[in-house]
């Protein structure tokens with residue numbers, strides 16, 4: 001379960017404080033799949049970064065399965081993210097110099113666990129990437145890149161997947177199929193999903209929709 | 217994926233920069249290690265020859281030149297010492313042994329040295345093929361006191377291992393009465409010389425010499441006494457160019473040394489001291505070369521730093537992605553340091569390879585020129601150099617690594633593509 005209480009996040013821009021998020025209480029159940037909607041610049045990405053621990057709030061607590069990540073040292077927070085979070089981005093953010101397989105393996109490179117080749121190959125198989133393992137991102141179609149990004153987010157068997165407009169760069173059909181893959185995997189493995197999106201119809205396929213505007 | 221693999225992937229992503237920067241490191245390392253190897257090998261080779269005897273006795277003049285000429289077959293002879301010096305030395309109780317020698321002839325650039333057969337055993341020279349000649353210092357003294365000897369019918373010669381390239385066992389040749397390499401040499405057609413033995417290689421200048429019995433040396437045309445040559449002086453053709461001398465342990469050494477230097481017509485030089493003196497002179501050049509090589513390495517390692525630093529701006533997103541995947545700041549720092557150390561290591565290895573290949577290619581020439589054998593196989597000092605280069609490379613990598621360390625992940629993840 002993810003629980004945010006009394007979280008305040010403000011950015012400083014040219015000396016002016018810019019309040020972005022003010023969340024008194026938010027709970028997301030284990031295995032729950034929630035959509036995060038809101039206008040551009042409303043704070044969706046910021047919330048995802050708070051949950052992943054890449055950004056710290058000024059105050060409040062962010063608990064993931066009982067661990068308040070705000071109380072962890074930066075080093076411990078990085079490790080916690082490596083072990084428990086999977087991240088997906090709108091532009092996929094695959095690394096150029098690494099093959100599809102290597103990009104996926106990178107997703108499990110910073111955990112304390114042993115590399116699980118078997119699991120990587122299963123993911124490739126289930127995402128229809130088996131024959132693309134040795135290809136570099138530039139040699140992959142956008143849809144294939146999205147699948148590699150999804151595999152990378154899942155490879156460390158995360159408790160939570162944080163997806164930032166994961167299908168924003170795709171045509172509706174591909175977008176649907178990637179989304180299906182994300183949702184079915186999450187369902188099968190009881191992974192919590194927080195997915196920021198502008199697409200209301202995609203949002204409606206999830207268990208619940210959170211509106212960032214409610215936290216102003 | 218292990219960090220080492222991520223690092224090699226990143227280096228392979230920029231092949232040109234990787235090859236060029238490590239190549240410049242390689243040049244510095246190759247230069248540094250070659251200068252060191254040649255210097256070490258030549259000093260070792262020289263000291264090995266210097267250890268043959270305690271003192272070299274010769275005419276007054278430069279003691280360094282005396283040692284170079286008599287033990288290393290370089291430069292010109294400074295003249296002769298009277299034969300009587302040998303006799304009186306042999307009668308002194310403090311003298312362990314003496315080996316007289318005469319120089320001045322050559323064959324195709326190889327020095328022909330008149331010696332007595334004690335040289336072979338005293339200098340650790342063993343005959344590999346054929347046989348040695350038998351002519352001892354005692355024989356020489358007896359000949360001189362009993363009357364003149366005109367040498368063998370055919371002069372027997374024992375050749376150093378490098379001479380074997382130009383002369384084979386059984387070959388007959390005519391040495392010339394000068395030291396010029398080729399041309400213009402008047403040959404002594406009256407006395408043929410025949411190779412009867414070939415010495416095993418020693419890696420010292422002895423490998424480039426042709427040894428003949430001293431008595432035969434005097435028989436060679438041009439060494440016979442003439443009216444102008446004043447017997448007993450430094451131009452005495454029946455004198456000796458030098459005497460190798462071993463003293464008995466204790467106070468004898470210093471006494472004999474002092475007595476010989478007090479004489480008006482002789483000096484005694486300690487070869488070990490002279491070699492040290494020579495390498496002190498060469499040492500300046502050697503240090504200057506090593507300084508230049510060290511500067512080349514320093515510039516190359518700064519090049520590594522700059523090359524990596526220049527990529528930092530473009531790689532902020534890469535670091536941000538790795539952070540999002542759970543990499544800590546220290547991991548990102550270590551990655552960049554390892555890239556820099558890796559470039560240095562690659563360059564260092566390449567440099568040692570160049571140095572090895574270069575030394576191997578040059579060793580033949582160096583050996584024929586100086587008789588010193590330079591090993592192309594890297595030793596402990598090369599490994600220390602490599603380690604040092606890797607450490608400095610890693611330290612240089614700290615500069616860009618700190619910039620990677622400071623990357624704020626959230627900020628750089630926001631940008632698309």
Ligand SMILES: Nc1ncnc2c1ncn2[C@@H]1O[C@H](COP(=O)(O)OP(=O)(O)OP(=O)(O)O)[C@@H](O)[C@H]1O
Nearest residue numbers: 011012013020039040041042043044045046047627
């Ligand atoms: N590092 C930062 N420094 C200053 N301001 C920031 C920073 N990151 C985000 N902001 C500001 O915080 C607000 C929320 O940004 P955020 O990226 O979370 O919005 P978003 O909902 O993800 O928007 P989009 O839909 O365009 O991705 C914006 O006004 C943005 O300008």
Ligand SMILES: [Mg+2]
Nearest residue numbers: 044045046164
């Ligand atoms: Mg956003």
